[in-house]
Amino acid sequence: MINYIWFFMILAGVITAASKGQINLVTEGVLKGSEQAVLVAIGLVGIISFWSGVMKIAQDSGLMDMIARAMGPIARKLFPEVPSRHPAMGALLVAMSANILGLGNACTPLGLKAMGHLQELNGDKETASDAMCTFMAITSSSLTIIPTTIIALRLTHGSASPTEIIGPVIFATTCSTLTAVLVDALLRRVSKRR
Secondary structure (H helix, E strand, C coil): CHHHHHHHHHHHHHHHHHHCCCCHHHHHHHHHHHHHHHHHHHHHHHHHHHHHHHHHHHHHHCHHHHHHHHHHHHHHHHCCCCCCCCHHHHHHHHHHHHHHCCCHHHHHHHHHHHHHHHHHHCCCCCCCCHHHHHHHHHHHHCCCCCCHHHHHHHHHCCCCCCCCCHHHHHHHHHHHHHHHHHHHHHHHHHHHHC
Protein backbone atom coordinates (compact mmCIF):
# COMPACT_ATOMS: atom_id res chain seq x y z
CA MET A 1 0.00 0.00 0.00
CA ILE A 2 2.76 2.43 0.91
CA ASN A 3 4.35 1.84 -2.50
CA TYR A 4 1.15 3.00 -4.19
CA ILE A 5 1.08 6.13 -2.04
CA TRP A 6 4.69 6.98 -2.88
CA PHE A 7 4.09 6.26 -6.56
CA PHE A 8 1.04 8.52 -6.57
CA MET A 9 2.94 11.37 -4.86
CA ILE A 10 5.85 11.12 -7.31
CA LEU A 11 3.53 10.91 -10.31
CA ALA A 12 1.49 13.89 -9.07
CA GLY A 13 4.69 15.92 -8.67
CA VAL A 14 5.92 15.03 -12.17
CA ILE A 15 2.51 15.80 -13.75
CA THR A 16 2.23 19.11 -11.89
CA ALA A 17 5.75 20.17 -12.90
CA ALA A 18 5.14 19.11 -16.53
CA SER A 19 1.80 20.94 -16.71
CA LYS A 20 3.50 24.15 -15.58
CA GLY A 21 6.35 23.66 -18.06
CA GLN A 22 8.91 23.31 -15.26
CA ILE A 23 9.90 19.64 -15.48
CA ASN A 24 13.45 20.69 -14.60
CA LEU A 25 12.21 21.23 -11.03
CA VAL A 26 11.71 17.47 -10.69
CA THR A 27 15.35 16.80 -11.59
CA GLU A 28 16.56 19.57 -9.27
CA GLY A 29 14.40 18.22 -6.45
CA VAL A 30 15.70 14.69 -6.89
CA LEU A 31 19.32 15.85 -6.93
CA LYS A 32 18.95 18.19 -3.93
CA GLY A 33 17.02 15.57 -1.97
CA SER A 34 19.63 12.92 -2.68
CA GLU A 35 22.44 15.26 -1.68
CA GLN A 36 20.72 16.20 1.56
CA ALA A 37 19.99 12.54 2.37
CA VAL A 38 23.68 11.68 2.03
CA LEU A 39 24.73 14.66 4.19
CA VAL A 40 22.26 13.75 6.93
CA ALA A 41 23.31 10.08 6.83
CA ILE A 42 27.01 10.95 7.08
CA GLY A 43 26.30 13.43 9.86
CA LEU A 44 24.40 10.78 11.80
CA VAL A 45 27.13 8.15 11.52
CA GLY A 46 29.29 9.87 14.12
CA ILE A 47 26.39 10.64 16.41
CA ILE A 48 24.98 7.11 16.21
CA SER A 49 28.45 5.69 16.82
CA PHE A 50 28.79 7.92 19.87
CA TRP A 51 25.41 6.91 21.32
CA SER A 52 26.03 3.25 20.56
CA GLY A 53 29.23 3.60 22.59
CA VAL A 54 27.27 5.28 25.37
CA MET A 55 24.83 2.37 25.23
CA LYS A 56 27.69 -0.11 25.57
CA ILE A 57 29.06 1.85 28.54
CA ALA A 58 25.55 1.91 30.07
CA GLN A 59 25.36 -1.87 29.66
CA ASP A 60 28.85 -2.48 31.07
CA SER A 61 28.34 -0.09 34.00
CA GLY A 62 25.08 -1.70 35.03
CA LEU A 63 22.84 1.30 34.21
CA MET A 64 20.77 -0.78 31.80
CA ASP A 65 20.39 -3.47 34.46
CA MET A 66 19.22 -0.86 36.99
CA ILE A 67 16.62 0.45 34.54
CA ALA A 68 15.60 -3.11 33.70
CA ARG A 69 15.19 -3.99 37.40
CA ALA A 70 13.11 -0.85 37.94
CA MET A 71 10.90 -1.84 35.02
CA GLY A 72 10.62 -5.48 36.17
CA PRO A 73 7.25 -5.17 37.96
CA ILE A 74 5.72 -3.35 34.98
CA ALA A 75 7.15 -5.92 32.55
CA ARG A 76 5.69 -8.80 34.56
CA LYS A 77 2.24 -7.18 34.24
CA LEU A 78 2.69 -6.53 30.50
CA PHE A 79 4.13 -9.99 29.77
CA PRO A 80 2.45 -12.37 32.25
CA GLU A 81 3.15 -15.44 30.10
CA VAL A 82 6.94 -14.83 30.10
CA PRO A 83 8.67 -16.40 33.12
CA SER A 84 10.56 -13.76 35.10
CA ARG A 85 13.80 -15.80 35.11
CA HIS A 86 13.68 -16.67 31.40
CA PRO A 87 16.24 -14.95 29.11
CA ALA A 88 13.30 -13.50 27.17
CA MET A 89 12.35 -11.26 30.11
CA GLY A 90 15.91 -9.94 30.41
CA ALA A 91 16.08 -9.29 26.66
CA LEU A 92 12.70 -7.52 26.74
CA LEU A 93 13.79 -5.28 29.60
CA VAL A 94 17.13 -4.34 28.03
CA ALA A 95 15.48 -3.54 24.67
CA MET A 96 12.81 -1.41 26.34
CA SER A 97 15.51 0.37 28.39
CA ALA A 98 17.36 1.25 25.19
CA ASN A 99 14.18 2.77 23.78
CA ILE A 100 13.62 4.79 26.94
CA LEU A 101 17.11 6.23 26.53
CA GLY A 102 16.28 7.14 22.93
CA LEU A 103 18.75 4.66 21.48
CA GLY A 104 16.45 3.18 18.85
CA ASN A 105 19.39 2.11 16.68
CA ALA A 106 20.93 0.17 19.55
CA CYS A 107 17.49 -1.23 20.40
CA THR A 108 17.07 -2.97 17.05
CA PRO A 109 19.51 -5.86 17.69
CA LEU A 110 18.30 -6.08 21.28
CA GLY A 111 14.70 -6.26 20.09
CA LEU A 112 15.54 -8.99 17.59
CA LYS A 113 17.19 -10.98 20.36
CA ALA A 114 14.11 -10.51 22.56
CA MET A 115 11.84 -11.69 19.74
CA GLY A 116 14.04 -14.76 19.28
CA HIS A 117 13.64 -15.65 22.96
CA LEU A 118 9.89 -15.00 22.78
CA GLN A 119 9.69 -17.35 19.78
CA GLU A 120 11.27 -20.07 21.95
CA LEU A 121 8.31 -19.71 24.34
CA ASN A 122 5.76 -19.51 21.55
CA GLY A 123 3.58 -22.61 21.28
CA ASP A 124 2.42 -21.83 17.73
CA LYS A 125 5.52 -21.05 15.67
CA GLU A 126 3.42 -19.76 12.75
CA THR A 127 1.55 -17.10 14.74
CA ALA A 128 2.89 -14.29 16.91
CA SER A 129 2.23 -14.82 20.61
CA ASP A 130 0.51 -12.26 22.82
CA ALA A 131 3.89 -11.33 24.32
CA MET A 132 5.37 -10.77 20.85
CA CYS A 133 2.46 -8.51 19.87
CA THR A 134 2.72 -6.55 23.13
CA PHE A 135 6.47 -6.12 22.71
CA MET A 136 6.01 -4.95 19.13
CA ALA A 137 3.37 -2.42 20.19
CA ILE A 138 5.51 -1.06 23.04
CA THR A 139 8.65 -0.92 20.90
CA SER A 140 6.79 0.84 18.09
CA SER A 141 5.28 3.44 20.42
CA SER A 142 8.64 3.78 22.16
CA LEU A 143 8.42 5.69 25.43
CA THR A 144 11.46 7.98 25.24
CA ILE A 145 12.95 10.10 28.02
CA ILE A 146 16.12 11.21 26.22
CA PRO A 147 15.46 11.55 22.44
CA THR A 148 19.12 11.28 21.46
CA THR A 149 18.61 10.79 17.72
CA ILE A 150 16.26 13.77 17.41
CA ILE A 151 18.62 15.94 19.44
CA ALA A 152 21.45 14.82 17.15
CA LEU A 153 19.44 15.71 14.04
CA ARG A 154 18.60 19.13 15.48
CA LEU A 155 22.29 19.71 16.25
CA THR A 156 23.25 18.65 12.72
CA HIS A 157 20.84 21.19 11.24
CA GLY A 158 22.09 24.06 13.44
CA SER A 159 19.31 24.30 16.03
CA ALA A 160 19.95 27.01 18.62
CA SER A 161 18.35 24.85 21.31
CA PRO A 162 18.37 21.19 20.25
CA THR A 163 17.20 19.88 23.63
CA GLU A 164 14.05 21.97 23.92
CA ILE A 165 12.02 19.10 22.47
CA ILE A 166 12.64 16.80 25.45
CA GLY A 167 9.42 17.79 27.26
CA PRO A 168 7.13 17.40 24.24
CA VAL A 169 8.81 14.11 23.30
CA ILE A 170 8.28 12.69 26.80
CA PHE A 171 4.63 13.76 26.69
CA ALA A 172 4.01 12.43 23.16
CA THR A 173 5.77 9.10 23.71
CA THR A 174 4.04 8.60 27.05
CA CYS A 175 0.67 9.10 25.33
CA SER A 176 1.62 6.78 22.45
CA THR A 177 2.90 4.06 24.79
CA LEU A 178 -0.18 4.22 27.03
CA THR A 179 -2.39 4.03 23.94
CA ALA A 180 -0.42 1.04 22.61
CA VAL A 181 -0.70 -0.78 25.94
CA LEU A 182 -4.44 -0.08 26.24
CA VAL A 183 -5.21 -1.09 22.65
CA ASP A 184 -3.08 -4.23 23.08
CA ALA A 185 -4.99 -5.19 26.24
CA LEU A 186 -8.31 -4.51 24.53
CA LEU A 187 -7.40 -6.60 21.49
CA ARG A 188 -6.22 -9.45 23.73
CA ARG A 189 -9.61 -9.50 25.46
CA VAL A 190 -11.48 -9.37 22.16
CA SER A 191 -9.40 -12.21 20.66
CA LYS A 192 -9.89 -14.42 23.74
CA ARG A 193 -13.67 -14.09 23.48
CA ARG A 194 -13.61 -15.58 19.98
